[in-house]
Amino acid sequence: xxxxxxxxxxxxxxxxRCLAEEGVEFVFGYPGGAVLNIYDEIFKQNKFKHVxxxxxxxxxxxxxxxxxxxxxVGVALVTSxxxxxxxxxxxATAYMDSVPIVVVTGQVPTPAIGxxxxxxxxTVGITRPxxxxxxxxxxxxxxxxxxxxxxxIAATGRPGPVVVDVPKDVTAHLTEFVxxxxxxxxxxxxxxxxxxxxxxRAVQMLLEAKxxxxxxxxxxxxxxxxxxxxxxxxxLGFPITNTLxxxxxxxxxxxxxLGMLGMHxxxxxxxxxxxxxxxxxxxxxxxxxxxGNPEHFAREQRRIIHIDVDPSSISKRVKVDVxxxxxxxxxxxxxxxxxxxxKEKPDAAALNAWWTQIELxxxxxxxxxxxxxxxxxxxxxxxKLWEVTKGDAFVTSxxxxxxxxxAQYYKFDKPRRWINSGGLGTMGVGLPYAMGVQxxxxxxxxxxxxxxxxxxxxxxxxxxxxxxxxPIKVVTLNNxxxxxxxxxxxxxxxxxxxxxxxxxxxxxxxxAEAYGHVGMRIDKPEDVEAALKEAFSPALKERLVFMxxxxxxxxxxFPMVEGGKGLSEMILAEEL
Amino acid sequence: xxxxxSLLMENEAGALSRVAGLFSARAYNIESxxxxxxxxxxxxxxxxxxxxSEDVIEQITKxxxxxxDVIKVMDLTEGRHIERELMLVKVKxxxxxxxxxxxxxxxxxxxxxxxxxxxxxxxLTGTGSKLDAFLEAIDPAFIIETVRTGASxxxxxxxxxxx
Numbered sequence: 001x002x003x004x005x006x007x008x009x010x011x012x013x014x015x016x017r018c019l020a021e022e023g024v025e026f027v028f029g030y031p032g033g034a035v036l037n038i039y040d041e042i043f044k045q046n047k048f049k050h051v052x053x054x055x056x057x058x059x060x061x062x063x064x065x066x067x068x069x070x071x072x073v074g075v076a077l078v079t080s081x082x083x084x085x086x087x088x089x090x091x092a093t094a095y096m097d098s099v100p101i102v103v104v105t106g107q108v109p110t111p112a113i114g115x116x117x118x119x120x121x122x123t124v125g126i127t128r129p130x131x132x133x134x135x136x137x138x139x140x141x142x143x144x145x146x147x148x149x150x151x152x153i154a155a156t157g158r159p160g161p162v163v164v165d166v167p168k169d170v171t172a173h174l175t176e177f178v179x180x181x182x183x184x185x186x187x188x189x190x191x192x193x194x195x196x197x198x199x200x201r202a203v204q205m206l207l208e209a210k211x212x213x214x215x216x217x218x219x220x221x222x223x224x225x226x227x228x229x230x231x232x233x234x235x236l237g238f239p240i241t242n243t244l245x246x247x248x249x250x251x252x253x254x255x256x257x258l259g260m261l262g263m264h265x266x267x268x269x270x271x272x273x274x275x276x277x278x279x280x281x282x283x284x285x286x287x288x289x290x291x292g293n294p295e296h297f298a299r300e301q302r303r304i305i306h307i308d309v310d311p312s313s314i315s316k317r318v319k320v321d322v323x324x325x326x327x328x329x330x331x332x333x334x335x336x337x338x339x340x341x342x343k344e345k346p347d348a349a350a351l352n353a354w355w356t357q358i359e360l361x362x363x364x365x366x367x368x369x370x371x372x373x374x375x376x377x378x379x380x381x382x383x384k385l386w387e388v389t390k391g392d393a394f395v396t397s398x399x400x401x402x403x404x405x406x407a408q409y410y411k412f413d414k415p416r417r418w419i420n421s422g423g424l425g426t427m428g429v430g431l432p433y434a435m436g437v438q439x440x441x442x443x444x445x446x447x448x449x450x451x452x453x454x455x456x457x458x459x460x461x462x463x464x465x466x467x468x469x470x471p472i473k474v475v476t477l478n479n480x481x482x483x484x485x486x487x488x489x490x491x492x493x494x495x496x497x498x499x500x501x502x503x504x505x506x507x508x509x510x511x512a513e514a515y516g517h518v519g520m521r522i523d524k525p526e527d528v529e530a531a532l533k534e535a536f537s538p539a540l541k542e543r544l545v546f547m548x549x550x551x552x553x554x555x556x557x558f559p560m561v562e563g564g565k566g567l568s569e570m571i572l573a574e575e576l
Numbered sequence: 577x578x579x580x581x582s583l584l585m586e587n588e589a590g591a592l593s594r595v596a597g598l599f600s601a602r603a604y605n606i607e608s609x610x611x612x613x614x615x616x617x618x619x620x621x622x623x624x625x626x627x628x629s630e631d632v633i634e635q636i637t638k639x640x641x642x643x644x645d646v647i648k649v650m651d652l653t654e655g656r657h658i659e660r661e662l663m664l665v666k667v668k669x670x671x672x673x674x675x676x677x678x679x680x681x682x683x684x685x686x687x688x689x690x691x692x693x694x695x696x697x698x699x700l701t702g703t704g705s706k707l708d709a710f711l712e713a714i715d716p717a718f719i720i721e722t723v724r725t726g727a728s729x730x731x732x733x734x735x736x737x738x739x
Contacts, residue, residue, distance in 0.1 A: 124590060125590075125593070128590075128593065128594065128597050129597055129601050132644065133644040133645075136589070136590075153644060185644070186739065187585065187586055187644060187645055187646055187647040188644050310642070311638050311641070311642075312635060312638035312639050312641075312642050315631070315634065316635060
């Protein structure tokens with residue numbers, strides 16, 4: 001215990017000390033009436049750094065990205081009422097992608113709760129559907145234990161956001177401060193170890209497979225199971241695909257990796273998914289953007305093994321044969337040791353035939369695009385970014401076409417390098433995500449791949465970046481359209497581009513400069529590489545560089561599985 | 577299929593809304609929901625009657641288990657169980673109908689717990705279908721008011737739900 005056990009402290013001091021005890025490095029926040037006592041305590045301490053954002057949504061996104069890129073719990077602090085409602089988008093984003101964050105929210109004083117007080121909102125009620133758990137602390141004596149619970153719940157089992165709502169009078173009340181090392185919760189005991197019988201069945205099934213496939217999701221990244229996944233996949237010699245959230249969980253440049261699957265997955269990954277006879281799903285949830293129409297998926301006979309820490313993710317959209325509930329890292333480790341002991345080996349002849357089929361699919365070269373275009377192709381920018389950063393950057397993205405191109409063309413070889421909003425699909429996350437990542441990794445290269453529409457949703461954070469000298473490189477693929485909306489309108493709405501054209505765009509170069517950053521506008525393909533090299537050069541290492549790439553307005557993301565269609569019913573670029 | 581799901585959860589403020597919110601957010605049916613503290617005041621016991629396919633019921637129990645405040649969940653309909661519901665019915669009791677109403681209540685083992693010169697209030701317990709049967713047995717024109725608690729349930733024999 002760092003602090004004296006017998007010293008009385010105010011609720012505000014307790015909040016701040018709990019954060020310090022948890023080893024929090026950064027608190028992303030925005031002050032307001034209900035949290036003034038807490039901010040006063042933050043002023044007096046030097047254990048963690050407070051980062052003042054320009055909008056509460058960005059505070060939560062930044063805390064979320066800090067968590068995604070480090071594996072530690074991210075922390076945000078906002079005031080009551082509008083502070084909370086602004087934060088909700090960030091909280092829901094973290095919830096959908098199972099990211100461990102703790103959000104401390106101010107609340108009106110307890111006697112005023114329910115009286116429609118100034119800046120009052122039912123925080124626990126408004127956030128309930130988009131948190132793993134939330135608390136309203138009505139008694140200062142419960143505060144320290146509640147903070148501990150919040151950190152435990154956020155980080156363990158299937159991670160997720162936890163909100164701790166603290167009324168202003170509670171932050172002023174005094175009590176003895178003791179930070180518990182842990183808190184027992186009889187109602188909360190996440191499963192860690194997989195069922196040994198199921199593990200044996202799974203291993204047997206894998207060894208019998210003729211056309212096996214491994215499908216690895218965000219759970220591998222969140223559960224720090226990348227090393228185990230790589231070992232298992234190489235030991236078996238099976239093909240593997242990563243979901244959008246799982247990119248980097250298995251090296252993208254490895255031959256066994258068929259690339260991303262799903263709505264904009266590669267031809268080979270989707271075909272192998274559809275036609276495999278044994279599927280090992282690891283930390284993934286068969287969602288609608290991944291397997292398309294579940295009935296179509298079920299037409300092919302295959303046996304499915306599903307490893308997930310959350311039992312409710314198993315057999316939710318797709319029935320599985322061998323469910324294994326447990327921590328992904330733990331289960332894969334067990335599986336590896338069983339495989340190494342097994343007398344049987346995978347069927348080499350069958351596997352060879354399967355790989356021959358896969359290579360045939362792969363030879364379609366489904367991610368090919370026109371590299372001789374006189375207009376900048378967005379894919380080209382991402383490819384060049386990958387080259388210039390030697391594939392080793394942290395890349396955040398916003399939501400839309402650029403997100404898919406980033407996922408398809410930036411080959412992530414390491415986990416926690418690809419930070420995007422997969423579940424909720426929140427436009428505007430890219431810039432605050434990049435802030436959280438860069439602060440956590442001050443020496444790393446951090447790129448934010450975005451579009452001219454998404455970037456404007458949190459563009460005010462350029463000011464935060466100036467204040468804290470956060471040298472992000474913003475790669476804007478500017479096609480003057482909400483590209484993904486435009487693409488759907490072209491395909492499914494007779495090219496009626498209703499409200500998807502971005503008129504009256506700002507001059508992004510001047511805008512970046514107005515915020516005190518470096519702006520660049522790139523119009524020609526031949527200038528792309530030089531611009532990226534300059535942005536990542538030592539001369540601009542300390543600067544935020546905003547690159548405005550004027551890209552092809554008509555480019556679409558391929559392959560594409562239409563909503564409601566089967567995974568193998570892809571539209572490929574060449575078919576149009 | 578109709579299922580009766582029983583659960584124990586921390587008797588905290590907002591516990592009920594976590595369950596109710598889960599059902600509405602995921603579009604599950606609730607036919608009835610009853611809740612009260614147990615002999616241990618830190619625990620609430622809830623009985624939820626719901627209708628859904630086996631897949632949906634499986635998801636419901638998993639999602640309920642996932643709520644941080646929920647300690648244990650049991651699908652009573654998976655085994656032998658007893659189900660009871662309490663109903664209070666206020667009926668017109670005048671003229672010839674007054675005696676007939678008393679007899680019908682007796683047949684259903686109801687008790688008349690409040691009497692005026694023109695009304696009876698009848699208390700009935702049983703399964704939901706027994707209460708439905710009583711309401712069908714009397715002339716709807718005589719019913720002034722009904723109030724039902726929703727089902728409570730408990731496992732038979734050794735089968736029990738406790739911490």
